[in-house]
Amino acid sequence: MAVLTVRNLNKTFKGGLFEKDRHVLRDVTFSLPEGETSGFVGSNGSGKTTTIKCLFDFIRPDSGEILFFGKPLSSESKTRIGYLPERPYLYEFLTGMEFLRLHWNLCYGSSLKDFYERAQEALKKVDLLEAKDRRLRTYSKGMLQRVGIAQAILTRPDLLILDEPMSGLDPDGRALVKDILREEQKRGVSLFFSSHLLQDMEELCSHLVVINRGQILYDGVLSSFMAEFQSLERAFSVLKGREEAHG
Amino acid sequence: MAKVWALARTTLREMLREKVFLVVVLIAIALLGLSFLLGALSFAEQRKILTDFGFLAIQVAALGVSLFSGSYLLAKEIEKQTCLLILSRPVSREQFIIGKILGVVALNTLLMVALGLVLWVLLGLYSEPGLWLSFAEICLSLWFESSVLLCMVICFSLVVRPVLALGAGFMMFLLGHWLGDLTFFAEKSKEVVFIQAVKVLHWLSPNLYRMNWKSAYFLENGIPAQNVGWMLAHMTGWAILLVLIANFLFRRKDIV
Numbered sequence: 001m002a003v004l005t006v007r008n009l010n011k012t013f014k015g016g017l018f019e020k021d022r023h024v025l026r027d028v029t030f031s032l033p034e035g036e037t038s039g040f041v042g043s044n045g046s047g048k049t050t051t052i053k054c055l056f057d058f059i060r061p062d063s064g065e066i067l068f069f070g071k072p073l074s075s076e077s078k079t080r081i082g083y084l085p086e087r088p089y090l091y092e093f094l095t096g097m098e099f100l101r102l103h104w105n106l107c108y109g110s111s112l113k114d115f116y117e118r119a120q121e122a123l124k125k126v127d128l129l130e131a132k133d134r135r136l137r138t139y140s141k142g143m144l145q146r147v148g149i150a151q152a153i154l155t156r157p158d159l160l161i162l163d164e165p166m167s168g169l170d171p172d173g174r175a176l177v178k179d180i181l182r183e184e185q186k187r188g189v190s191l192f193f194s195s196h197l198l199q200d201m202e203e204l205c206s207h208l209v210v211i212n213r214g215q216i217l218y219d220g221v222l223s224s225f226m227a228e229f230q231s232l233e234r235a236f237s238v239l240k241g242r243e244e245a246h247g
Numbered sequence: 248m249a250k251v252w253a254l255a256r257t258t259l260r261e262m263l264r265e266k267v268f269l270v271v272v273l274i275a276i277a278l279l280g281l282s283f284l285l286g287a288l289s290f291a292e293q294r295k296i297l298t299d300f301g302f303l304a305i306q307v308a309a310l311g312v313s314l315f316s317g318s319y320l321l322a323k324e325i326e327k328q329t330c331l332l333i334l335s336r337p338v339s340r341e342q343f344i345i346g347k348i349l350g351v352v353a354l355n356t357l358l359m360v361a362l363g364l365v366l367w368v369l370l371g372l373y374s375e376p377g378l379w380l381s382f383a384e385i386c387l388s389l390w391f392e393s394s395v396l397l398c399m400v401i402c403f404s405l406v407v408r409p410v411l412a413l414g415a416g417f418m419m420f421l422l423g424h425w426l427g428d429l430t431f432f433a434e435k436s437k438e439v440v441f442i443q444a445v446k447v448l449h450w451l452s453p454n455l456y457r458m459n460w461k462s463a464y465f466l467e468n469g470i471p472a473q474n475v476g477w478m479l480a481h482m483t484g485w486a487i488l489l490v491l492i493a494n495f496l497f498r499r500k501d502i503v
Contacts (some may be wrong), residue, residue, distance in 0.1 A: 056335050076337070079337050083331075085331045106250050
């Protein structure tokens with residue numbers, strides 16, 4: 001079963017008096033296989049973040065269908081999804097532990113059964129146990145990214161959606177995030193993460209979705225993609241060239 | 248409901264830790280101090296001056312928190328995209344807005360209780376139980392006023408920039424209090440257009456002039472029960488309407 005199915009997603013941002021309309025997504029269609037790690041690759045401005053925001057209804061698509069676990073997005077499906085946005089601006093006045101507790105309360109109400117155990121587990125995975133009682137304002141960029149991942153994995157989701165999870169991190173931070181993703185992979189979690197760093201895709205993904213100028217260029221197995229093009233960079237350039245020639 | 252309370256608690260925590268409200272509290276304390284100085288000018292009028300300035304201080308504090316916090320409450324969440332993580336959880340946009348509003352209302356309530364207690368002690372009301380009811384009714388009217396203006400500013404902030412929302416909220420506060428005078432002038436002028444325009448304004452703005460009880464007169468003489476009943480119905484209706492409008496606007500908003 002596909003853990004996420006997107007069909008014919010379209011979005012146009014209306015221009016103002018002197019601006020043209022911007023067609024950001026055009027018939028975006030792809031599906032993610034369950035239990036696999038799928039990469040979402042595209043240049044800056046290609047529509048990756050807009051697509052991900054449409055998944056959660058942060059941006060209302062003009063048309064199209066989005067199904068999580070075979071059904072439209074609902075409260076029930078949201079408890080099975082962990083999400084990290086591109087720039088995870090967090091409530092800086094909260095401590096790490098308070099931040100996780102807020103997310104726990106939003107999923108499970110006031111019951112704190114299992115919370116402390118799961119919070120300790122998540123913070124240990126992202127190596128933030130010692131900083132849990134510090135305000136998020138005092139965290140470095142890398143630490144903020146990691147506490148964002150901690151909240152995403154806190155509820156042991158079945159699907160993790162991460163928008164550029166390694167953006168802006170130093171090599172140690174990137175290595176740690178990759179280790180966390182590999183651990184989640186072993187747990188059988190379906191992963192969907194966007195990046196413009198092709199090397200990360202090659203290392204972690206088995207499935208690939210390529211987007212350019214709001215259109216899906218490829219949706220399939222990474223190994224087939226690599227077999228045809230040898231490297232992801234070359235493949236991306238060729239696909240972009242083909243699409244721009246047609247367009 | 249637990250999710251709404253979690254959001255309200257977080258909003259209250261934010262406002263207490265960010266200490267934004269301290270500015271208005273300082274202004275309120277300054278007004279109370281000023282009432283003492285002015286009261287010294289006339290011993291006979293000391294209690295009246297203290298009462299009027301005391302309630303004014305409470306009103307300024309509550310209004311300041313409502314207008315300033317309300318104008319930036321959602322705008323900041325949308326601009327900084329801090330709401331994305333919240334809305335990715337099983338929380339609806341309606342629950343999010345209501346939680347944020349309840350957080351600010353909770354802060355206003357705490358402020359009003361604290362300042363109200365100070366004024367209650369300064370006026371020596373602990374030895375005048377006959378005045379407790381009218382004191383509570385006056386404080387309740389100020390609480391409703393600040394809560395409704397909070398909801399109004401939040402609605403404005405979903406459509407215009409926070410600074411404009413703040414200005415518009417303040418203008419609605421003034422309009423609500425000036426409606427009585429506008430009605431008087433309209434009737435005096437006998438201009439049909441003017442009279443009709445003022446009638447329309449009565450529908451477009453909370454009639455705050457009808458609950459302007461923050462004076463020694465109302466404290467000493469009490470407030471008629473039907474007026475209090477009118478206030479409860481009128482302001483509750485406005486609050487519900489504004490929350491519905493805010494929900495409608497936020498539901499349609501793309502968080503880009």
